[in-house]
Amino acid sequence: MSRWSHVEQAPADPILGVSVAFNADTSDKKINLGIGAYRDETGKPWVLTCVKAAEKKICDDLSAGAINMEYLPVQGYQPFLDTTSSVILGKDSPIIKDKKIAVVQTLSGTGALRVAAEFISMYNPGVTVYCSDPTWGNHHAIFKKAGLVTKTYRYLTKTMGLDIDGMLADLEAAPEGSVFVLHTVAHNPSGVDPSEEQWKKIADVVEKKKAIPIFDTAYQGYASGDLDKDAFSVRYFAHERGMELMVTQSYSKNFGLYGERIGALNIVVKDADSAVKIRSQLNGITRPMISNPPLHGARLVATVISNPDLYAQWDSELKIMANRITSMRTALVDALKKIDCPTPNPQFTSWDHITSQIGMFAYTGLQAKHVEVLQEKYHIYCTKNGRFSMAGVNPNCVDYLAEAMKDALATKGPSDL
Amino acid sequence: TMPTDQATRMARTYLVFAVALFLPCVAASTLLTSRWSAVPQAPPDPILGVATAYNADPSPEKVNLGIGAYRNADGKPIVLRCVREAEKKIATDETAMKEYLPIQGLEAFRQVTSQVIFGADAPGVKEGRIAVVQSLSGTGALRIAGEFIARYNVGTTVYISDPSWGNHHTIFQRCGLQTKKYRYLSPTMGLDIDGMLADLKAAPEGSTFVLHTVAHNPTGVDPTKEQWKQIAEVCKERNAVLVFDTAYQGYASGDLEGDAWALRYFANELNMELFVTQSYSKNFGLYGERIGALNVQCKDKTTADRVLSQLKTVVRPMYSNPQLHGARLVSGVLADPSLKTLWNQELKEMADRINTMRTALVKALEEIQCPVPGEQFKDWHHITRQIGMFAYTGLNEQHCNVLTDKYHIYCTKNGRFSMAGVNPGNVKYIAEAVKDAIASV
Numbered sequence: 123m124s125r126w127s128h129v130e131q132a133p134a135d136p137i138l139g140v141s142v143a144f145n146a147d148t149s150d151k152k153i154n155l156g157i158g159a160y161r162d163e164t165g166k167p168w169v170l171t172c173v174k175a176a177e178k179k180i181c182d183d184l185s186a187g188a189i190n191m192e193y194l195p196v197q198g199y200q201p202f203l204d205t206t207s208s209v210i211l212g213k214d215s216p217i218i219k220d221k222k223i224a225v226v227q228t229l230s231g232t233g234a235l236r237v238a239a240e241f242i243s244m245y246n247p248g249v250t251v252y253c254s255d256p257t258w259g260n261h262h263a264i265f266k267k268a269g270l271v272t273k274t275y276r277y278l279t280k281t282m283g284l285d286i287d288g289m290l291a292d293l294e295a296a297p298e299g300s301v302f303v304l305h306t307v308a309h310n311p312s313g314v315d316p317s318e319e320q321w322k323k324i325a326d327v328v329e330k331k332k333a334i335p336i337f338d339t340a341y342q343g344y345a346s347g348d349l350d351k352d353a354f355s356v357r358y359f360a361h362e363r364g365m366e367l368m369v370t371q372s373y374s375k376n377f378g379l380y381g382e383r384i385g386a387l388n389i390v391v392k393d394a395d396s397a398v399k400i401r402s403q404l405n406g407i408t409r410p411m412i413s414n415p416p417l418h419g420a421r422l423v424a425t426v427i428s429n430p431d432l433y434a435q436w437d438s439e440l441k442i443m444a445n446r447i448t449s450m451r452t453a454l455v456d457a458l459k460k461i462d463c464p465t466p467n468p469q470f471t472s473w474d475h476i477t478s479q480i481g482m483f484a485y486t487g488l489q490a491k492h493v494e495v496l497q498e499k500y501h502i503y504c505t506k507n508g509r510f511s512m513a514g515v516n517p518n519c520v521d522y523l524a525e526a527m528k529d530a531l532a533t534k535g536p537s538d539l
Numbered sequence: 540t541m542p543t544d545q546a547t548r549m550a551r552t553y554l555v556f557a558v559a560l561f562l563p564c565v566a567a568s569t570l571l572t573s574r575w576s577a578v579p580q581a582p583p584d585p586i587l588g589v590a591t592a593y594n595a596d597p598s599p600e601k602v603n604l605g606i607g608a609y610r611n612a613d614g615k616p617i618v619l620r621c622v623r624e625a626e627k628k629i630a631t632d633e634t635a636m637k638e639y640l641p642i643q644g645l646e647a648f649r650q651v652t653s654q655v656i657f658g659a660d661a662p663g664v665k666e667g668r669i670a671v672v673q674s675l676s677g678t679g680a681l682r683i684a685g686e687f688i689a690r691y692n693v694g695t696t697v698y699i700s701d702p703s704w705g706n707h708h709t710i711f712q713r714c715g716l717q718t719k720k721y722r723y724l725s726p727t728m729g730l731d732i733d734g735m736l737a738d739l740k741a742a743p744e745g746s747t748f749v750l751h752t753v754a755h756n757p758t759g760v761d762p763t764k765e766q767w768k769q770i771a772e773v774c775k776e777r778n779a780v781l782v783f784d785t786a787y788q789g790y791a792s793g794d795l796e797g798d799a800w801a802l803r804y805f806a807n808e809l810n811m812e813l814f815v816t817q818s819y820s821k822n823f824g825l826y827g828e829r830i831g832a833l834n835v836q837c838k839d840k841t842t843a844d845r846v847l848s849q850l851k852t853v854v855r856p857m858y859s860n861p862q863l864h865g866a867r868l869v870s871g872v873l874a875d876p877s878l879k880t881l882w883n884q885e886l887k888e889m890a891d892r893i894n895t896m897r898t899a900l901v902k903a904l905e906e907i908q909c910p911v912p913g914e915q916f917k918d919w920h921h922i923t924r925q926i927g928m929f930a931y932t933g934l935n936e937q938h939c940n941v942l943t944d945k946y947h948i949y950c951t952k953n954g955r956f957s958m959a960g961v962n963p964g965n966v967k968y969i970a971e972a973v974k975d976a977i978a979s980v
Contacts (some may be wrong), residue, residue, distance in 0.1 A: 124838040132848035181630035229858035263856040381863035396573035402581035413678035417827035418864035
């Protein structure tokens, strides 16, 4: 008998499990609205031109012996570290100039969150971590793995708007010094973001509660096409309000570098000395986890950002992606209106929540019972919470999708609110 | 004396004045003080610190015998030719996307990596009962193994050779496991097989033993085949959880199969359940791309499948899924017969150069009649008996300080030389420095 006979089968990961089911489906009508990765209007993944150019350059440099594959320092690739904080804080941020920031290269957003969680559990032990309800499924698992207790704060109204009163009340009720996980822009899974005015109110509560904000930044530039605009919340907290905070960055979506796992953890602090010490402790967390981070993704990002032509190319490709997503939101709502598809529930006055939401996802208001119909009858795959990855929508399938949604609502009735 | 009410008023005024000055200072210091101001500076990593010191040294004579990465005869890092070819293929492949890998990693890589260590005909491979996850090189694989062991072999103590790679203890402790040491090195830099067997025999049943598959780090001292068989007996009797750390397969002798003998004996001949971590940092020169694997050989396929599902739950909240590039490079080389042949050739080149330098260093020491590093040594031949990246010279910390301070020769304070840092251009200089260090101390 195996010494691991007591090891049980782990449950399938709900998000990634959708793709598994999609891949196994042989229907030529199938649509993947599950995984959050960009698709072009023919439904294909897209490697950005600026990334391909950077990759050729790296390959040439390797062939010429100009660069090699030696270990990176524990904190990561210095040219990448030099640029990543300015992406989120802006090139002219006084925080960067005064070195009041500790930065490490991480395995995309997940890696950054895990390092942040381990740091918090070492230096703020016993704090509770508050995540929005709903949030990205992996948030709770990551913080729990680091030994922290997680709770939720209200986030969504029944009709898919921001429940700002509920959110502020729940944050206000949290113990002093709690951790608040905030989505910088393009909230995952709902696509519902606070307005600038609402961010100011949230900042008031964070300040009052001396809370530790963690800004999960997975969609900067990808949401609106404008890197500066998408960074408003972080820059407001860091610059205008002078708060200490953590920012995790992922370049998976905005650079299309999903599989290369490139991101960063930034910890903004009040003085440069603390930043140096904090960085040394972050390295102490990384060393027994991965020793040092991988080269390739960091080289790609650094090469693009530091080259003016490639940077301009990146900027325009960001706009292409953001504009396509936004136009698909409009197209889907138009298609639903055209066939008089009822809203998910009479409490919804329209389908406009889909166009007012931003980023990769639309939180449609459909529920598991509808999703079942979409999947089984129409080969349309999405997560059970009615979250559509809008990147999976394109002009060819938007009408089919609208029909399927109408049929699902007709068959299973409205959502239960 | 003052009237009481005037004294009271003055006291009150002073008090208000003092508080008015004091409170804003407190408030200001709170405003200016980080909430993490008490976070201490972490101690520098001893191994990586050597490279930092070396880089900062402006001396043209400096020699880096610190970090364990290959250097050619000119002292330069290399990128293997087979890797450069694989890079070109990827860069020009219009169909190569950058989508997320599955949590367990690139499928083509997973298939081939267990064949590299177990052998393509290994029963575990053929029967599909090895759970494999792509990992961030050896460190990543050890960490995943540690997290799994902490969850499913509760209460086990992890036994690590003394000495071992410094990060071993840290990794397993970070998983919440207790670590201990087993004796390893004899005073003359050979294997203390009796001490090792005694310490492993004394471990509680179900303990975890970390073994170095080949080219022990940092000593370069490996058990013989006979000694491995003795070790296996104890492992079986103790029902130990085995972790084979494999960082130098092919790099040690130039022969991938030969270097895998110990693991294959335990896994294929004895059919034991065990963990094998693999790193492609050294044998593929892919240090910075962080590519490796964790293999868990189980008694049957259904167990392996369940184990894999749980390994994935360790990975997901750590970094979601591993990175593409290194996995593509390794699987790209191994899938192409001509590149695979080229890889084997380049492995032999690296291993041969290291072995040549061992011989050259011993010859240089003997030529200048350099005394041995301690009276327990008959000669310097432990350096040529050792294998792999490192030589455990027998020099002590004081010797090493002389090497560094006087000769700008950098190595870790335990007298460990990275032989890759030795070349025909510096071997005589190193020998002279060693002789002087021994004379001075």
